[in-house]
Amino acid sequence: xxxxxxxxxxxxxxxxxxxxxxxxxxxxxxxxxxxxxxxxxxxxxxxxxxxxxxxxxxxxxxxxxxxxxxxxxxxxxxxxxxxxxxxxxxxxxxxxxxxxxxxxxxxxxxxxxxxxxxxxxxxxxxxxxxxxxxxxxxxxxxxxxxxxxxxxxxxxxxxxxxxxxxxxxxxxxxxxxxxxxxxxxxxxxxxxxxxxxxxxxxxxxxxxxxxxxxxxxxxxxxxxxxxxxxxxxxxxxxxxxxxxxxxxxxxxxxxxxxxxxxxxxxxxxxxxxxxxxxxxxxxxxxxxxxxxxxxxxxxxxxxxxxxxxxxxxxxxxxxxxxxxxxxxxxxxxxxxxxxxxxxxxxxxxxxxxxxxxxxxxxxxxxxxxxxxxxxxxxxxxxxxxxxxxxxxxxxxxxxx
Amino acid sequence: xxxxxxxxxxxxxxxxxxxxxxxxxxxxxxxxxxxxxxxxxxxxxxxxxxxxxxxxxxxxxxxxxxxxxxxxxxxxxxxxxxxxxxxxxxxxxxxxxxxxxxxxxxxxxxxxxxxxxxxxxxxxxxxxxxxxxxxxxxxxxxxxxxxxxxxxxxxxxxxxxxxxxxxxxxxxxxxxxxxxxxxxxxxxxxxxxxxxxxxxxxxxxxxxxxxxxxxxxxxxxxxxxxxxxxxxxxxxxxxxxxxxxxxxxxxxxxxxxxxxxxxxxxxxxxxxxxxxxxxxxxxxxxxxxxxxxxxxxxxxxxxxxxxxxxxxxxxxxxxxxxxxxxxxxxxxxxxxxxxxxxxxxxxxxxxxxxxxxxxxxxxxxxxxxxxxxxxxxxxxxxxxxxxxxxxxxxxxxxxxxxxxxxxxxxxxxxxxxxxxxxxxxxxxxxxxxxxxxxxxxxxxxxxxxxxxxx
Numbered sequence: 001x002x003x004x005x006x007x008x009x010x011x012x013x014x015x016x017x018x019x020x021x022x023x024x025x026x027x028x029x030x031x032x033x034x035x036x037x038x039x040x041x042x043x044x045x046x047x048x049x050x051x052x053x054x055x056x057x058x059x060x061x062x063x064x065x066x067x068x069x070x071x072x073x074x075x076x077x078x079x080x081x082x083x084x085x086x087x088x089x090x091x092x093x094x095x096x097x098x099x100x101x102x103x104x105x106x107x108x109x110x111x112x113x114x115x116x117x118x119x120x121x122x123x124x125x126x127x128x129x130x131x132x133x134x135x136x137x138x139x140x141x142x143x144x145x146x147x148x149x150x151x152x153x154x155x156x157x158x159x160x161x162x163x164x165x166x167x168x169x170x171x172x173x174x175x176x177x178x179x180x181x182x183x184x185x186x187x188x189x190x191x192x193x194x195x196x197x198x199x200x201x202x203x204x205x206x207x208x209x210x211x212x213x214x215x216x217x218x219x220x221x222x223x224x225x226x227x228x229x230x231x232x233x234x235x236x237x238x239x240x241x242x243x244x245x246x247x248x249x250x251x252x253x254x255x256x257x258x259x260x261x262x263x264x265x266x267x268x269x270x271x272x273x274x275x276x277x278x279x280x281x282x283x284x285x286x287x288x289x290x291x292x293x294x295x296x297x298x299x300x301x302x303x304x305x306x307x308x309x310x311x312x313x314x315x316x317x318x319x320x321x322x323x324x325x326x327x328x329x330x331x332x333x334x335x336x337x338x339x340x341x342x343x344x345x346x347x348x349x350x351x352x353x354x355x356x357x358x359x360x361x362x363x364x365x366x367x368x369x370x371x372x373x374x375x376x377x378x379x380x381x382x383x384x385x386x387x388x389x390x391x392x393x394x395x396x397x398x399x400x
Numbered sequence: 401x402x403x404x405x406x407x408x409x410x411x412x413x414x415x416x417x418x419x420x421x422x423x424x425x426x427x428x429x430x431x432x433x434x435x436x437x438x439x440x441x442x443x444x445x446x447x448x449x450x451x452x453x454x455x456x457x458x459x460x461x462x463x464x465x466x467x468x469x470x471x472x473x474x475x476x477x478x479x480x481x482x483x484x485x486x487x488x489x490x491x492x493x494x495x496x497x498x499x500x501x502x503x504x505x506x507x508x509x510x511x512x513x514x515x516x517x518x519x520x521x522x523x524x525x526x527x528x529x530x531x532x533x534x535x536x537x538x539x540x541x542x543x544x545x546x547x548x549x550x551x552x553x554x555x556x557x558x559x560x561x562x563x564x565x566x567x568x569x570x571x572x573x574x575x576x577x578x579x580x581x582x583x584x585x586x587x588x589x590x591x592x593x594x595x596x597x598x599x600x601x602x603x604x605x606x607x608x609x610x611x612x613x614x615x616x617x618x619x620x621x622x623x624x625x626x627x628x629x630x631x632x633x634x635x636x637x638x639x640x641x642x643x644x645x646x647x648x649x650x651x652x653x654x655x656x657x658x659x660x661x662x663x664x665x666x667x668x669x670x671x672x673x674x675x676x677x678x679x680x681x682x683x684x685x686x687x688x689x690x691x692x693x694x695x696x697x698x699x700x701x702x703x704x705x706x707x708x709x710x711x712x713x714x715x716x717x718x719x720x721x722x723x724x725x726x727x728x729x730x731x732x733x734x735x736x737x738x739x740x741x742x743x744x745x746x747x748x749x750x751x752x753x754x755x756x757x758x759x760x761x762x763x764x765x766x767x768x769x770x771x772x773x774x775x776x777x778x779x780x781x782x783x784x785x786x787x788x789x790x791x792x793x794x795x796x797x798x799x800x801x802x803x804x805x806x807x808x809x810x811x812x813x814x815x816x817x818x819x820x821x822x823x824x825x826x827x828x829x830x831x832x833x834x835x836x837x838x839x840x841x842x843x844x845x846x847x848x849x850x851x852x853x854x
């Protein structure tokens with residue numbers, strides 16, 4: 001380590017004020033502080049000791065929490081391919097390897113494109129490189145289908161990092177969740193590659209007869225249109241290829257088509273457990289969002305105008321990206337509501353809105369993306385009223 | 401009407417190096433100093449002595465032209481050896497080389513019945529002239545009380561929950577009578593009540609036994625339960641326009657001694673604490689002592705930071721610096737000026753953390769006493785984490801919103817969000833737990849000054 005430290009110290013004058021590469025100081029600084037936590041000491045006045053946590057550690061905790069989703073996503077991408085091509089002989093290794101060749105390039109492109117934007121902004125705006133991108137760079141690959149063209153990943157990442165984050169001043173200042181913005185960008189700019197029935201599974205050339213790549217949400221939507229029983233439709237779907245693909249248990253486990261990281265509710269819950277145990281995510285948001293979704297599902301059941309509305313409420317919790325969105329997107333501490341009371345309201349409305357969008361809006365089969373973005377915008381308003389209430393309590397005591 | 405306040409929010413910072421319960425004698429302290437920088441809000445100090453003058457304990461050294469009634473007096477008798485000034489001739493220290501036997505200025509003595517009969521103004525004049533007045537602090541703002549105000553109540557916190565805080569049982573040993581007289585005086589200063597906050601979880605100092613004329617409230621829970629600001633918030637909150645005074649129990653004792661003995665007695669027991677102290681213990685000295693006698697031969701390594709006060713709200717001083725006016729504690733901690741390879745992700749159970757993020761295992765050791773150094777453990781960033789500040793602030797206040805209002809210099813918001821209810825120490829824990837390493841205490845003072853001088 002001494003060697004590495006010496007090397008860094010030797011280069012340091014180059015990047016400091018007056019050095020040849022002065023402009024790239026923050027690039028150097030990012031590398032340096034990645035390898036060595038700095039030797040700064042506390043100021044003479046104020047707290048003389050500090051907690052062992054820093055933003056880097058907090059962010060890496062979120063990345064770790066996403067690893068189960070990523071690994072399962074890689075496996076499932078391969079598994080869905082061999083299911084679609086009817087190759088029953090494919091081993092676990094085959095599936096995983098194919099998944100990896102499809103998914104890892106997306107991760108790489110997302111990190112590279114976003115990282116470049118971060119560096120450019122850090123150098124121009126002269127601020128440290130934001131660790132927040134560690135999380136965003138991993139989130140984006142997990143919420144797109146495995147078949148997405150890589151250039152679209154790059155464009156969406158750059159768009160999201162610039163428009164959703166850097167223009168506001170970087171991590172901590174943004175209003176919208178950056179990864180969700182990337183997905184919304186893709187959804188509205190290139191809908192052909194991120195919606196419909198064919199994009200979710202990498203089929204290759206020879207799909208087996210009768211395979212449908214539709215997601216559970218689209219199956220249920222069709223059922224609603226045609227007036228068939230939704231649960232029956234789900235259980236019959238792809239029956240010739242895989243028994244009970246859209247059974248409740250299988251959807252919970254996640255062996256279904258969908259965006260790379262979102263399919264397995266179980267993996268999302270493992271991620272949630274990590275986030276909640278480490279205290280990085282708010283349990284209030286997660287609990288109230290799931291609760292909001294379930295309650296809205298029940299309300300739909302009561303109205304029950306069509307078959308989609310009659311879908312048992314607990315099915316909603318395992319379909320689509322609801323779990324992933326709630327666990328990893330809604331809890332983003334920057335764009336979420338910041339007051340404890342506000343978090344209850346914020347989560348509840350995300351859950352409820354998701355179901356409303358799913359069930360009643362024909363244009364958008366999935367609602368979590370828009371629900372999160374919509375509530376991101378509303379979070380400051382919720383907080384405003386919570387904080388106003390606090391101010392009022394204080395004002396009531398005043399004598400002048 | 402005494403009440404029990406159960407506080408859940410907060411965090412006890414468990415450090416190694418707690419003072420043993422014994423009073424140890426070090427080499428006698430040679431010099432003592434009064435530092436005008438200890439008195440927040442002192443604007444135009446006027447020095448009354450010259451280098452070479454001899455003074456007695458209780459001789460006025462300086463006063464603030466803004467509040468000329470209040471005298472700041474010498475803690476010991478001896479010779480003025482240095483009047484140290486900094487940039488722009490800012491007054492930093494008045495150093496006194498102490499006599500081996502302390503001589504006292506003689507002031508008028510009062511019997512309890514004389515105190516009872518004396519008018520409030522007489523008492524105040526006596527206190528301001530004889531040097532004990534700076535012990536009385538005003539809320540809001542945490543500055544020395546203005547003698548022309550009448551506070552709606554007076555608060556005394558009878559215990560300290562800061563890291564390695566000294567035990568008041570030792571600090572106030574044998575001062576029961578002085579404390580009683582002090583309370584009698586203090587009671588006459590307010591139109592309302594005098595509140596004494598005591599710990600609910602452990603025994604309070606015996607100096608408070610059989611005390612009369614005060615309302616006792618008990619507080620349970622982690623730090624900052626012992627902070628007087630937190631106690632005020634739960635008993636008699638400050639609103640805009642209110643004035644409350646606070647006094648440390650030591651200040652009450654000093655006031656009591658002045659009336660009892662007719663002398664300005666600045667003797668005090670202080671705690672020498674911290675992981676770098678070979679012998680962490682208590683010692684008898686006077687206010688404003690130079691720490692060199694306590695440090696010499698008593699530190700484990702050379703790279704040590706001496707802190708007057710505690711590790712959370714204290715101030716760095718040189719190894720031959722002086723304890724601050726209001727401090728009863730010297731903390732010796734290792735300096736943290738080193739690089740650490742992959743320090744941001746290395747699993748550790750040696751560094752204390754309020755958080756449980758990846759690799760921070762200190763929560764597995766709820767009894768362990770930690771050796772913490774002064775490393776910042778990361779760099780400053782924008783606010784990201786939410787809810788953490790609130791969870792260590794046992795008050796109905798939103799610290800992050802308050803911080804942001806201060807940063808934006810939004811006066812209305814600061815007022816409405818409760819700037820009147822806090823001083824640095826009340827939000828010091830936020831500074832400790834902050835993921836983004838904001839200088840919270842500095843910000844709080846900035847906000848207070850904006851409001852105070854607006």
